[in-house]
Amino acid sequence: MIKSRYHISENVLIAPKTYQLVLAGEADVEGEFVDIALPGFYLRRPLSVCDREDGKLTVVYRVVGEGTKALSEMTEGTELEVLTGLGNGFDPEACREEALLVGGGLGVPPLYLLAKELKARGKKVTAVLGFNKAEEIILADAFKAVCDEVLISTVDGSVGVKGFVTDAIAAAHPAFDYFYTCGPMIMMKVVCAALEGPGEASLEERMGCGAGFCYGCSIQTKNGPRRVCKDGPVFKKEELLW
Amino acid sequence: MVKDLSVGLCGLTLKNPVIPASGTFGFGLELAKDMDLNVLGGISLKGTTREARYGNPTPRIAECPGGMINSVGLQNPGINVLVNEKVPALRKVYDGCIIANISGFSLDEYRECCAKADVCEGIDIIEVNISCPNVHNGGMAFGTSAESAAEVTRTVRAVCRKPVFIKLSPNVTDIVSIARACEDAGADGVTLVNTFLGMRIDIHRRQPVIANKMGGFSGQAIFPIALRMVYQVAHACRIPVMGCGGVASAADVIEMMMAGATAVQVGAENLRNPFACPEIAAALPDLMEELNINTLQEIIGTV
Incomplete structure (x- = not known):
């Protein structure tokens, strides 16, 4: 720090x-x-x-x-x-060959740096980015410049697949051996349940110190209490209780 | 002229009076890589209970003007982990005063935890928290009457040879009577104040911001109230006072000491600036020079 x-x-x-x-x-x-x-x-x-x-x-x-x-x-x-x-970020080494990035709304930006890190390691990267409507779409061009494929979903159907990120994934069936997700908690919960195979999610919690010593942002996990700011914000799918 | 920042506290010599307050600095180890802990006079460790506790649901934190509310709810790994792992690990990297902060839900729990802390080699002072506002049927319940405060004090006094400080709640009508009751029951000192019970409401969601509805308010906004209480208690008791509440600068430390504090704890400020304590300790000599103070000890209770 x-x-x-x-x-x-x-x-x-x-x-x-x-x-x-x-x-x-x-x-x-x-x-x-x-x-x-x-x-x-x-x-x-x-x-x-x-x-x-x-x-x-x-x-x-x-x-x-x-x-x-x-x-x-x-x-x-x-x-x-x-x-x-x-904080502990996404682990680009966890992906063997093909990565699936699933972002929703303000959860999209943190995946951009990850996409660049994955590409730098020679991985194939598919990004699925979900928004409410066309005007809320952010960073789509930046992702397109970096990723092998970018799928967009909007809740109102104004751009891309109508519905949620899971609808876009169900429609396109992108191949992947590891997924990374960041977005609203409910979206990440559904993504982790819907996607088979390993992955990780970046959580959000109201923080105090941000550096792991006030214990203001602790969550319960399968491995006991974890601090979102210090042990996370990225956690493995299998560790999360939601 | 070289400034003497050391203060004497119950037979111990602290290299300076600056101590991160319990709950705002973890077990010290969390910050060991980020700073030289040895510039701190003491470290008050996170409040510890008999069993491990997860604490309260989140959100646990609410921002306020001039401060914040927390309702962590005594998340801790339990007394055995404290004495067997946390303290020995901290002792390896820290040579200052280690203060164990003990909380409980019954007299038995206070007695058992304090007895274990007393025989733990690395612990110098036992601070007994009878003022946590964030747990039900415990914590603060013991600190809101002179009788129960004295009862806890007597209970832990009987099993401790090390200095025992009782950490007092400000959520009382007359903090002086409670401090005196602790002194009469054998306390070696008192720490004051813990947080003020507070609340915020999210007007959009029409819900309390804190999951546990209420929590402890701390931060610069409480400094004048904490200072007043330190002044009152220090002038009414013979035992030393560790002053706590809203301290955010070297000037605040001097002010607390003039009010009667022998040592000064820094709490919420650590959460907004993790380097607050080393920065405050480093700023003291220049401020002492400006105020014509050569030894900090000499200003204690001079107002």
Whole structure:
């Protein structure tokens, strides 16, 4: 865990209430998520890393409350204090040859960095990205540029398969030996139940410290209590009780 | 001039008065890779009970202006893991004062856990939590009357040779009478204050934010109340006080000590800044210089 200062190099609206934030600063940081201090707010905001290169970190967030609203109003050049090196991310080594990435809504961005890591290891990558409607679609072109195949589902049927990610998977039957999912808890639960074979899911929980010492985000698993921030946020499918 | 940050506490010498408060620093080991723990005067470990506990359902955390509510509910691996694994592992990397924090749901549980902590080599001080607001039929129930606080104190005193501090709840009418009852029952010191019982409601969902509905409020917003209570208790009792509640800076540490605290615990601030304690300890010498203080010990209770 490292505490350092970043400055905003980009903070743009990419979908309704949804922003892409690019932070410039410390280059070679690891970790699944960053924890951003916002002036005037007591706790930090944990946000998953979507991309990381050339000393820049990209995160995508939705305005859901006062904190993210304040973040959305910050302009280029604003300095932010950020904790990095947090969380255990997806394991690209778990996939033998063919990976299936299943993302829903704001769960799509963290899978982008994983897609790049899988491609760098020579894996075949299929991404299934689910959204409510056309205007909420994010990062589709970025995924298409990286993945072998990208399937889109929308609940209202405005783009791609009408329905949920599971409908798109049922229609296309993509081959895979390992899956990775990130999205609403109910979506990940259904995905883990529907997909045979091994995989992992990135959970979300309200956090305190973000670094594993306050035990504010503990969940019960088949292996006992686990901290989402430190032991996760990514857990193996077979470990989760839902 | 070289500043003397050390303080004497029940026959122990702490290299400085800065101590992460129980529940806000895990068992110390969680942060051992991120900082040099040895810059801390002491570490109060996560509250421990007889059996392992998962604690309360999530969400356990609610943000508030100037602070936060937690309802972790004493998640811990149990006293045997504390004394057999956590403390020995921490002792290998930490040479300061290790404070075991013990909670219980019955006098028997307090007695058994404190007896085990007392014979655990690495533990220097036993802090008895009679003020956890997050568990039912236990914790805070013991800390809200002078009689039951004294009863817990007597019970653990009888099985401990090490210094015993009782951690007091602020959710009481008269904290001084409870502190005096603990002193009379044989406590070596008191830690105050634990969190204030609080609540937030999500107005969109029309539900409490915290799964357990209520939780303990802490953070900078409670500092003036905690300071007032430390001042009152320190001036009414002869035993030392560890001051706790909303401490976020070296200035807050000095203020707590002037109010009468011998050592100062930093709680919620660790959750917003995991490096708060080492930063506060590092900032003390310059602030002492500015305030013409050469030895921290000399300012205790000077107001």
